[in-house]
Amino acid sequence: MECLAVDRLPEGEGWVYELKLDGAILEGTAVDGELVAIDAAGRPNFNALQNAETDTLVIFFVFDLLRDRGKDVSRLPFSERRALLNAAVRTSGLVQCSECFPGPLERFVSGVKAIGGEGVIAKRLSSLYEPGKRSGAWKKMRLTMGQEFVIGGFTPGTLGVDALIVGYYDGKSLVYVARVRAGLVPATRRELRKLLDPLVTGDCPFKNLPEPRSGRWGEGLTAAKMKECIWVKPKLVADFEFLEWTGANHVRHISFRGLRDDKDPLAVVREIGA
Numbered sequence: 001m002e003c004l005a006v007d008r009l010p011e012g013e014g015w016v017y018e019l020k021l022d023g024a025i026l027e028g029t030a031v032d033g034e035l036v037a038i039d040a041a042g043r044p045n046f047n048a049l050q051n052a053e054t055d056t057l058v059i060f061f062v063f064d065l066l067r068d069r070g071k072d073v074s075r076l077p078f079s080e081r082r083a084l085l086n087a088a089v090r091t092s093g094l095v096q097c098s099e100c101f102p103g104p105l106e107r108f109v110s111g112v113k114a115i116g117g118e119g120v121i122a123k124r125l126s127s128l129y130e131p132g133k134r135s136g137a138w139k140k141m142r143l144t145m146g147q148e149f150v151i152g153g154f155t156p157g158t159l160g161v162d163a164l165i166v167g168y169y170d171g172k173s174l175v176y177v178a179r180v181r182a183g184l185v186p187a188t189r190r191e192l193r194k195l196l197d198p199l200v201t202g203d204c205p206f207k208n209l210p211e212p213r214s215g216r217w218g219e220g221l222t223a224a225k226m227k228e229c230i231w232v233k234p235k236l237v238a239d240f241e242f243l244e245w246t247g248a249n250h251v252r253h254i255s256f257r258g259l260r261d262d263k264d265p266l267a268v269v270r271e272i273g274a
Contacts, residue, residue, distance in 0.1 A: 001032070001064070001130050003140035005147075005271040009105055009122045010139065016100040017108045020119035020140055021061055031089070032129075033062040033098070043116055046239055047183075050258035062089050063098040066129060074129035078137075081129065112143060119143050146241035147271045148263055150174060151196070152205040153231040159186050160193030164256065165206075165221070165229060166240070168270050173207040174234055175270075176221055177249065178242070183256035195259075199232035219250040237263040 021034045021044055037049035038057040052058055065085040066074050073081055082100060089097055100123070101108050112120055119142040127137035152174055153165035164180040210223035237260045243253035
């Protein structure tokens with residue numbers, strides 16, 4: 001079940017709140033949850049998950065129950081599924097239930113900000129589990145700027161990839177938003193090149209390129225700059241953080257965080273409030 005991105009979360013007795021975890025979705029026959037890597041500061045860190053080693057602390061946070069001892073419970077209200085979940089899951093150092101909080105929302109958001117959390121999720125207590133849907137029964141609000149983008153090209157470098165060229169889907173059209181160099185360490189540059197080389201194509205996948213000018217901060221991709229680019233089929237999705245959106249529909253000071261193999265490229269759109 002997907003969260004609807006909003007710029008204001010709902011309040012009231014019918015909603016509870018969770019910390020927006022920064023991990024990877026793992027949906028099994030019984031539970032739904034996320035694998036989360038914890039960094040040295042004790043915070044969820046997606047980049048640490050992407051580069052996890054034997055000594056990386058990875059915890060499976062469970063937040064919903066789909067089947068309980070062979071019985072389909074997805075059509076029960078979220079409040080009832082949570083009660084069953086707490087009874088069904090044996091927590092340990094590596095398996096935890098994601099906690100729900102009744103509010104008030106302002107106090108919870110302040111607490112998430114204090115620990116450097118990425119965002120907050122609000123869930124309607126009466127909601128059913130809707131696999132793959134973004135109905136609005138679950139809503140998310142990022143407290144930091146960022147979202148997933150689709151990789152549509154790159155510029156080559158001595159270590160593999162010098163910069164990624166990324167965008168989001170508007171309907172069936174891919175819209176360019178940025179070139180990304182920050183956050184790419186040498187090992188990541190080499191690994192990305194290995195993944196992107198089989199996807200190379202002669203056609204630019206972005207509908208809004210070339211752009212007429214490079215822009216105030218040089219984020220525009222003109223015909224001259226496009227000559228440096230290698231285009232790829234838009235199959236890979238990655239997570240990024242950035243400072244802000246510009247009036248020209250670009251993002252400034254963007255940094256790579258990690259690939260997402262659990263995201264459908266066509267589902268990557270510009271998020272509200274992102």
